[in-house]
Amino acid sequence: MRYADRVDSLTINTKQRNDFVSEVDVQAEQAIISTILKAYPYHGILGEESGSQNDDADVIWIIDPLDGTTNYLRGFPHYAVSIAAKVKGKLAHAVVYDPSREEMFVASRGAGARLNDRRLRVTPRTDITDAFLGTGFPFRNEKHLNEYLAMFKDIYERCSEVRRAGCAALDLAYVAAGRLDGFWEIGLKPWDWAGGALLVREAGGMIGDFTGGEGYWRSGNIVAGAPRLFADLVKTIQPHLTEGLR
Numbered sequence: 001m002r003y004a005d006r007v008d009s010l011t012i013n014t015k016q017r018n019d020f021v022s023e024v025d026v027q028a029e030q031a032i033i034s035t036i037l038k039a040y041p042y043h044g045i046l047g048e049e050s051g052s053q054n055d056d057a058d059v060i061w062i063i064d065p066l067d068g069t070t071n072y073l074r075g076f077p078h079y080a081v082s083i084a085a086k087v088k089g090k091l092a093h094a095v096v097y098d099p100s101r102e103e104m105f106v107a108s109r110g111a112g113a114r115l116n117d118r119r120l121r122v123t124p125r126t127d128i129t130d131a132f133l134g135t136g137f138p139f140r141n142e143k144h145l146n147e148y149l150a151m152f153k154d155i156y157e158r159c160s161e162v163r164r165a166g167c168a169a170l171d172l173a174y175v176a177a178g179r180l181d182g183f184w185e186i187g188l189k190p191w192d193w194a195g196g197a198l199l200v201r202e203a204g205g206m207i208g209d210f211t212g213g214e215g216y217w218r219s220g221n222i223v224a225g226a227p228r229l230f231a232d233l234v235k236t237i238q239p240h241l242t243e244g245l246r
Contacts, residue, residue, distance in 0.1 A: 079098075082097075
């Protein structure tokens with residue numbers, strides 16, 4: 001946040017088209033990793049900027065130091081820090097922190113999800129009719145743009161509104177908090193969705209890939225929402241799936 005009003009002074013590199021990394025991303029990740037390894041030197045790390053280390057450890061920390069970097073660099077106040085802990089292959093703890101609003105979304109497996117001091121639940125909506133949904137454009141996977149636009153058209157014609165805010169970690173946290181009824185996106189990385197996935201599940205929702213299964217660990221294709229709305233989103237998306245999206 002110290003840099004938020006002077007981003008023009010930052011060193012910024014382009015990882016690929018429309019995908020940026022700033023020195024804030026790097027410094028924040030280094031601070032997070034240093035703190036974790038000081039307490040737990042034998043734990044593993046999977047970070048967006050630094051990659052993986054000790055990846056055969058029982059506990060792996062999955063870190064996105066600044067999800068929504070493009071928003072941050074343009075002064076659009078919708079970005080977050082996402083940290084999740086995977087214990088023996090299962091997501092166990094998660095935090096998604098929005099520093100602009102000082103909102104801390106947290107979850108632990110079997111203990112529910114909270115926003116600051118408030119318990120979170122997904123909305124009770126049962127299908128996408130009149131639903132308020134979030135999405136993300138496939139900027140890392142433009143080869144799937146036509147399929148995505150076909151999905152978008154079918155969903156948009158039935159739902160109330162769709163928002164593309166540019167920070168998947170917060171989008172999933174918003175599903176957990178009931179601010180969005182559901183969410184879908186193509187080709188996310190584990191650090192984009194790991195924290196938000198546990199938040200959704202602990203708030204009573206479901207998360208899966210475009211077939212409703214667990215393949216999102218491999219593909220990064222994500223659908224999330226309350227159980228019956230989740231099923232309706234998957235049903236609406238499936239006619240547009242190519243082999244590369246299954």
